[in-house]
Amino acid sequence: MERIKTIETKNIQNTVKNGGCGECQTSCQSACKTSCGVINQNCENKNA
Amino acid sequence: MVHQYKLNGYNIVLDTASGSVHTVDEVAYDIIALYKTHTREQIVGEILQKYGQRPDVTREEILACISDIEALESAGKLFSEDTYEGLAIDYKNNSKVVKALCLHVAHTCNLNCSYCFASQGKYQGERALMSFEVGKQAFDFLIANSDTRRNLEVDFFGGEPLMNWDVVKQLVAYARSIEKEHNKNFRFTLTTNGVLLDDEVIEFCNREMSNVVLSLDGRREVHDHFRRDFAGKGSYDKILPNFLRFIEKRGDKSYYVRGTFTHNNTDFTNDLFHMADLGFTELSMEPVVCPPTDPYALTPEDLPVLFEQYEILAKEMLKRKKEGRPFTFYHYMIDLKHGPCIYKRITGCGSGTEYLAVTPWGDLYPCHQFVGDEAYRLGDIWNGVQNTEVQEGFRHCNAYSRPECRECWAKLYCSGGCAANSYHATGSIGGVYQYGCELFKKRMECAIMMQVAEAEEA
Numbered sequence: 207m208e209r210i211k212t213i214e215t216k217n218i219q220n221t222v223k224n225g226g227c228g229e230c231q232t233s234c235q236s237a238c239k240t241s242c243g244v245i246n247q248n249c250e251n252k253n254a
Numbered sequence: 255m256v257h258q259y260k261l262n263g264y265n266i267v268l269d270t271a272s273g274s275v276h277t278v279d280e281v282a283y284d285i286i287a288l289y290k291t292h293t294r295e296q297i298v299g300e301i302l303q304k305y306g307q308r309p310d311v312t313r314e315e316i317l318a319c320i321s322d323i324e325a326l327e328s329a330g331k332l333f334s335e336d337t338y339e340g341l342a343i344d345y346k347n348n349s350k351v352v353k354a355l356c357l358h359v360a361h362t363c364n365l366n367c368s369y370c371f372a373s374q375g376k377y378q379g380e381r382a383l384m385s386f387e388v389g390k391q392a393f394d395f396l397i398a399n400s401d402t403r404r405n406l407e408v409d410f411f412g413g414e415p416l417m418n419w420d421v422v423k424q425l426v427a428y429a430r431s432i433e434k435e436h437n438k439n440f441r442f443t444l445t446t447n448g449v450l451l452d453d454e455v456i457e458f459c460n461r462e463m464s465n466v467v468l469s470l471d472g473r474r475e476v477h478d479h480f481r482r483d484f485a486g487k488g489s490y491d492k493i494l495p496n497f498l499r500f501i502e503k504r505g506d507k508s509y510y511v512r513g514t515f516t517h518n519n520t521d522f523t524n525d526l527f528h529m530a531d532l533g534f535t536e537l538s539m540e541p542v543v544c545p546p547t548d549p550y551a552l553t554p555e556d557l558p559v560l561f562e563q564y565e566i567l568a569k570e571m572l573k574r575k576k577e578g579r580p581f582t583f584y585h586y587m588i589d590l591k592h593g594p595c596i597y598k599r600i601t602g603c604g605s606g607t608e609y610l611a612v613t614p615w616g617d618l619y620p621c622h623q624f625v626g627d628e629a630y631r632l633g634d635i636w637n638g639v640q641n642t643e644v645q646e647g648f649r650h651c652n653a654y655s656r657p658e659c660r661e662c663w664a665k666l667y668c669s670g671g672c673a674a675n676s677y678h679a680t681g682s683i684g685g686v687y688q689y690g691c692e693l694f695k696k697r698m699e700c701a702i703m704m705q706v707a708e709a710e711e712a
Contacts (some may be wrong), residue, residue, distance in 0.1 A: 208321070212276050213275040214591060215591060216592065217274070217330070218271070220615075229403065229405045231441075234603045234608045239622065243669075244667070244669040246417060246584065248593070249595055254595040
């Protein structure tokens with residue numbers, strides 16, 4: 207694709223099946239105590 | 255949902271439902287913007303009208319680009335459908351697990367910071383220290399309610415937790431003594447102002463704490479404006495040597511130097527650069543949360559200034575990384591290949607359900623931000639959650655529960671945002687703290703731009 211470059215990302219649609227183990231860090235539990243986000247948490251599930 | 259933006263010379267296209275990120279030239283950028291609302295011939299006409307003088311923009315080229323967009327759409331990487339709403343409701347209804355506690359071991363503080371959301375550690379109540387017995391019961395409560403979750407988190411919080419240091423150590427020892435038999439892995443965090451951070455604390459933290467959060471607002475004059483002792487003396491000179499000694503001994507374990515910026519320092523990047531120049535590499539800086547009537551509250555006029563600051567920060571971080579002196583900014587941490595699954599992205603922070611705050615007396619609240627607000631008291635660590643009506647409100651918070659979020663491209667990055675911010679801004683946890691949303695979206699655009707820039711250079 208000449209004009210479009212796609213960055214390698216995790217396809218989150220694929221995590222519907224294997225995700226949801228809940229072992230990841232609670233998002234407001236570290237350096238963020240007032241402006242919670244979820245995207246900067248690492249996934250702990252190698253199959254998700 | 256597709257979100258397009260231009261930043262730092264990059265044309266970026268996000269397909270939020272798949273998590274795909276594309277970097278495109280300006281022609282493709284415009285074609286993508288027209289793709290869903292125009293016919294092929296209309297697109298060709300509009301693009302030729304705008305770029306027709308360029309030799310590389312011909313009818314054939316435009317049609318080839320449309321074909322590429324169609325291929326990405328078929329592959330589920332562009333214009334993919336968001337079908338996750340039902341998952342959010344089911345997941346939170348089915349999960350009754352508690353996996354994280356914010357343990358308020360000290361409702362007291364040795365600093366007297368006027369901007370403190372916890373009113374100098376007292377949370378609008380009496381000064382108090384948590385006893386070992388209460389803390390021990392909190393751990394027993396956590397284990398009993400964590401089902402099969404192995405990784406359990408406990409944040410020693412306050413007030414200033416080092417004012418109850420012996421109890422912190424006893425509780426860590428207690429948790430370590432029972433974690434194996436229950437097949438648990440405790441991850442501890444300590445959040446401190448640094449006043450009592452001596453070598454003994456440092457050695458213990460480096461052994462036991464997965465993460466330590468050190469409160470520093472940046473430049474001396476900025477830090478000392480709010481972060482003073484009860485005699486009115488700024489704490490910068492007292493805490494900085496402690497923090498420097500701490501990171502010298504921290505090795506590669508996690509820590510954050512964390513500050514708060516206000517209307518008084520909307521040039522907060524200078525505070526972050528000051529921290530970085532001091533040798534700290536793991537940084538976080540948060541917008542103050544306070545009533546709009548406070549003199550240091552962020553104003554609508556500050557917003558464009560803050561947007562510019564976030565852009566300055568992203569560009570400077572890219573520059574410093576190239577120069578071999580990188581630093582991390584908490585809100586720009588995003589791992590596009592190994593980030594959270596869809597369930598994490600739609601169910602939010604877990605406040606009031608899987609994440610609870612425990613007061614020195616053993617009362618349970620949805621999170622630290624609600625402590626002291628009697629209407630939000632959920633129960634206690636002996637009897638569990640009894641105020642199920644309030645808890646249900648938190649269970650229903652997700653990326654889709656607020657009407658304003660439905661058309662927002664960022665909802666799978668913030669998951670509907672902070673319930674406490676919503677409550678303070680609108681009076682309801684189901685409301686939206688619009689100012690915070692604007693800042694969050696800007697931070698995400700910057701964070702993703704940095705990923706794009708690094709991928710382009712790789």
